[in-house]
Amino acid sequence: MKVVIFGGxxxxxxxxxxxxxxxxxxxxxxxxxxxxxxxxxxxDGFSLGPWATELDGADAVVNLAGRSVNCRYTAENRHxxxxxxxxxTRIVGQAIERxxxxxxxxxxxxxxxxxxxxxxxxxxxxxxRIGGDEPGVPSYWTLSVDxxxxxxxxxxxxxxxxxxxxxxxxSMVLSPDPGGVFDVLLGLTRKGLGGSIAGGRQYxxxxxxxxxxxxxxxxxxxxELRGAVNVCSPNPLPQAEFMSELRRAWGTRxxxxxxxxxxxxxxxxxxxxxxxxxxxxxxxxxRLLDAGFRFAYPDWPEASQDLVRRWRSRRPGAAQNDVA
Numbered sequence: 202m203k204v205v206i207f208g209g210x211x212x213x214x215x216x217x218x219x220x221x222x223x224x225x226x227x228x229x230x231x232x233x234x235x236x237x238x239x240x241x242x243x244x245d246g247f248s249l250g251p252w253a254t255e256l257d258g259a260d261a262v263v264n265l266a267g268r269s270v271n272c273r274y275t276a277e278n279r280h281x282x283x284x285x286x287x288x289x290t291r292i293v294g295q296a297i298e299r300x301x302x303x304x305x306x307x308x309x310x311x312x313x314x315x316x317x318x319x320x321x322x323x324x325x326x327x328x329x330r331i332g333g334d335e336p337g338v339p340s341y342w343t344l345s346v347d348x349x350x351x352x353x354x355x356x357x358x359x360x361x362x363x364x365x366x367x368x369x370x371x372s373m374v375l376s377p378d379p380g381g382v383f384d385v386l387l388g389l390t391r392k393g394l395g396g397s398i399a400g401g402r403q404y405x406x407x408x409x410x411x412x413x414x415x416x417x418x419x420x421x422x423x424x425e426l427r428g429a430v431n432v433c434s435p436n437p438l439p440q441a442e443f444m445s446e447l448r449r450a451w452g453t454r455x456x457x458x459x460x461x462x463x464x465x466x467x468x469x470x471x472x473x474x475x476x477x478x479x480x481x482x483x484x485x486x487x488r489l490l491d492a493g494f495r496f497a498y499p500d501w502p503e504a505s506q507d508l509v510r511r512w513r514s515r516r517p518g519a520a521q522n523d524v525a
Contacts, residue, residue, distance in 0.1 A: 203226070209263075210236045213265050258302045268282050293309075309368050311371065324485070373405070374413045376508070377410075387509070401444070402439055
């Protein structure tokens with residue numbers, strides 16, 4: 202199988218590239234940067250170019266392109282987050298439309314942040330509430346929901362009748378790779394800072410990196426699945442419990458809590474946004490489960506232990522200066 206991955210030089214792209222290569226698939230990465238050990242075709246992310254020929258005769262397309270949301274939500278960054286997602290999705294759709302032999306399936310990255318901030322019930326694909334008008338949350342949180350809506354709309358509106366389309370409403374993907382979300386959370390834990398945030402009631406939706414890769418392969422192969430699919434563990438949990446289990450997996454008891462105002466100040470100096478830690482994302486993968494997908498790591502205690510073990514195996518001696 203030939204798989205073309207757009208935006209494949211990032212962490213998720215590399216997870217998928219390794220997975221497909223291990224299966225014996227031919228992998229082509231379309232991206233601005235380079236990727237070790239992979240064939241990379243350059244593009245600018247918003248216009249057609251020679252890269253479009255890679256889609257002709259390809260079996261599958263996975264589009265992960267989009268500027269990181271781990272930034273301050275300035276006007277410039279808001280524009281970049283929106284345009285990088287919508288423009289890249291639109292141009293991928295145009296390339297598929299023009300292909301003589303279009304790919305049979307197009308998996309398009311989206312986000313679980315499209316759902317409402319809530320504590321009362323989980324959001325699945327059928328009964329979940331789309332966010333944007335929740336009471337009691339900062340008005341600018343609608344930006345993330347608007348980005349997600351426009352991202353999915355760009356795929357839905359693409360004129361690609363011969364290509365099955367799936368929108369991956371993905372939660373945070375946790376892997377032991379350097380610089381990823383898990384690496385950051387574990388870094389806080391190792392420094393004794395991995396406690397509850399603003400009370401810790403907000404839910405975290407997550408997925409183990411190996412389940413993420415397995416879910417993508419599953420969706421490529423299941424021809425009956427199309428439209429929005431939640432790609433996350435079936436067991437989200439409150440942030441305080443999440444961090445408690447991570448401390449247990451690492452082997453430390455100390456986890457200093459942070460109040461909301463501390464989070465706001467910290468986010469400012471880290472040049473990120475507090476929404477990433479304060480919004481309650483309680484999302485479950487109903488469609489994956491109904492289709493028969495079985496998670497290798499459905500529960501956070503076992504997943505965190507595996508991730509810690511793999512993280513340690515890549516960094517011998519890393520624990521010597523940690524807080525006990």
